[in-house]
Amino acid sequence: MRYNRPRMLTPPREEEEVYPYRRAWGSIVREIGILTVISAGFYALGVVGFVIPERIFAPLNFTLPLLTVGLWLYFSAWKESRVQEPRVQLVAVMVVSALVANAIGVPLIGALRPDDWLASAGSFERILGYALTVGLVQEGLKYGVLRVILWQEGFRNRLDTLAYATAAAVGYATVTNLHLLADGLISPDVLALRLYTNVIMHYASSAILAYGLSELRFNPQVFFIMPVMIFMSALVTGATISIRATLTNSGFVLGIGGTRPLLGFVFSVVLVVTVLFLTAFLYNNAERREREAVEGD
Numbered sequence: 001m002r003y004n005r006p007r008m009l010t011p012p013r014e015e016e017e018v019y020p021y022r023r024a025w026g027s028i029v030r031e032i033g034i035l036t037v038i039s040a041g042f043y044a045l046g047v048v049g050f051v052i053p054e055r056i057f058a059p060l061n062f063t064l065p066l067l068t069v070g071l072w073l074y075f076s077a078w079k080e081s082r083v084q085e086p087r088v089q090l091v092a093v094m095v096v097s098a099l100v101a102n103a104i105g106v107p108l109i110g111a112l113r114p115d116d117w118l119a120s121a122g123s124f125e126r127i128l129g130y131a132l133t134v135g136l137v138q139e140g141l142k143y144g145v146l147r148v149i150l151w152q153e154g155f156r157n158r159l160d161t162l163a164y165a166t167a168a169a170v171g172y173a174t175v176t177n178l179h180l181l182a183d184g185l186i187s188p189d190v191l192a193l194r195l196y197t198n199v200i201m202h203y204a205s206s207a208i209l210a211y212g213l214s215e216l217r218f219n220p221q222v223f224f225i226m227p228v229m230i231f232m233s234a235l236v237t238g239a240t241i242s243i244r245a246t247l248t249n250s251g252f253v254l255g256i257g258g259t260r261p262l263l264g265f266v267f268s269v270v271l272v273v274t275v276l277f278l279t280a281f282l283y284n285n286a287e288r289r290e291r292e293a294v295e296g297d
Contacts, residue, residue, distance in 0.1 A: 028162075043193060
């Protein structure tokens with residue numbers, strides 16, 4: 001007679017605790033990564049000599065600025081709706097930031113006309129000049145939107161500030177990118193790199209702004225942190241505008257398509273990687289300090 005061997009009963013594995021929030025860093029990396037690949041693809045088309053038909057310039061140029069918000073809606077807004085405790089004001093922050101950029105930011109910077117009086121300035125003066133004009137206007141408006149809509153109950157944990165600051169960055173960057181279309185009909189491969197730099201600039205500066213908000217909300221003893229972080233985010237904006245213009249207008253040209261656009265593109269990639277890496281370090285360090293303080297009580 002044949003008997004079936006009984007199966008061993010194993011205790012069920014302890015289920016991993018479900019993280020109730022969307023992981024903001026993962027969404028940011030995916031959005032920036034896809035934008036980087038697409039922008040690199042457009043640059044490659046120019047290098048190999050592929051000519052984009054002029055009849056599709058207009059629809060393609062109009063689509064490119066909306067790509068950023070499309071990626072954000074999928075990886076951030078839609079993914080947010082599928083977690084246990086979503087950040088419910090994300091779309092509101094993005095829309096209000098876009099409206100503020102269109103109604104105040106773009107017209108104010110246009111009235112200041114920094115390109116005119118910084119054209120003949122030295123490198124340091126250009127960085128500081130753009131930081132004190134374009135940078136402070138953009139970061140000040142984004143900070144105002146976040147402060148009015150969300151302070152304080154909207155920030156339940158430190159990474160809430162990053163998620164919402166990214167929403168503000170996407171809204172503001174999309175509007176300024178759409179305004180670039182007013183410069184005239186240009187080749188989409190050229191436009192794609194300009195749009196990419198602008199988006200990366202807003203992602204990087206908003207990450208710094210987010211860290212300042214997290215400290216102001218969860219470590220209010222450091223009362224001076226917010227003005228410092230606003231200035232630092234504005235300085236990133238000033239450096240991005242000035243250094244990229246210097247690189248793309250330099251005389252260093254090699255290859256079929258030249259290296260001027262490539263230098264600006266590489267600078268944008270290095271900028272966003274560096275800023276996000278440093279900001280992530282600051283976030284992790286702040287969270288570690290909080291855990292140690294709780295354990296020490």
